[in-house]
Amino acid sequence: MSDLLLRYAIWESRFGPGQLLAGPAGLLCLEFRPARPDAWDRWAHRWLGRDARIVEAGAGAADAIVEQAIAELDEYAAGQLAELRAPLDLRGTPFQQAVWAAVRSVPYGETRSYGQIAAEIGRPRAVRATGAANGANPLSIYIPCHRIIGADGSLRDYGGGLEIKAALLEMESRASQPR
Structure with a gap:
């Protein structure tokens, strides 16, 4: 069996360094927090099988996706682009996929509560499970989990840290205001 070659790159942003992982079908992961050395290997083996290999971006189909991203x-x-279009290769349970689709529908510059997302997917009592699925989101920003807040309007967990979540929401709010 041939290897599935995945590409990674570090993205430097005003929010701190981000790490991208892509395969030939699309982006697989985008994180702000530093990944443990074996984290992506374990993730890739879980969702893609033991033949997945991760190398630094260079040349190949996944590299065009990384460059686009x-x-x-x-x-x-x-603050110049509200809709991200790089292809995504989402891996998750059916429930996670439903939550992520609902999160992707939250417009730029707006927020929703975990309860609103749970209700949108037809599972209004699954607020905690919705929060867990949101927390398992592998594609921060592309699946804008930072737009999901507590029912009381408070900022809740964010993998990249609450400081980055607040900065992303503030940037989107400013950029979406009429000029």
Whole structure:
């Protein structure tokens, strides 16, 4: 069996360094927090099988996706791009996929509560499970989990840290205001 070659790159942004992982079908992961050395290997083996290998971006189909994502993320961080279009290769349970689809529908510059997302997917009592699925989101910003807040309007957990979540929401709020 041939290896599935995945590419990674570090993206430097005003929010701190981000790490991207892509395969030939699309982006697989985008994180702000530093990954443990074996974290991506374990993730890739879980969702893609033992033949997945991760190498630094260079040349190949996944590299064009990484380059597109970095260009989009630079524009996004500058407040100039509201809709990210790089192809995604989402891996998750059916429930996670439903939550992520609902989160992706939250417009730029707006927020929703975990309860609103749970209700949107037809599971209004699954607020905690919705929060867990949101927390398992592998594609921060592309699946804008930072737009999901507590029912009381408070900022809740964010993998990149609450400081980055607040900065992302503030940037989107400013950029979405009429000029």
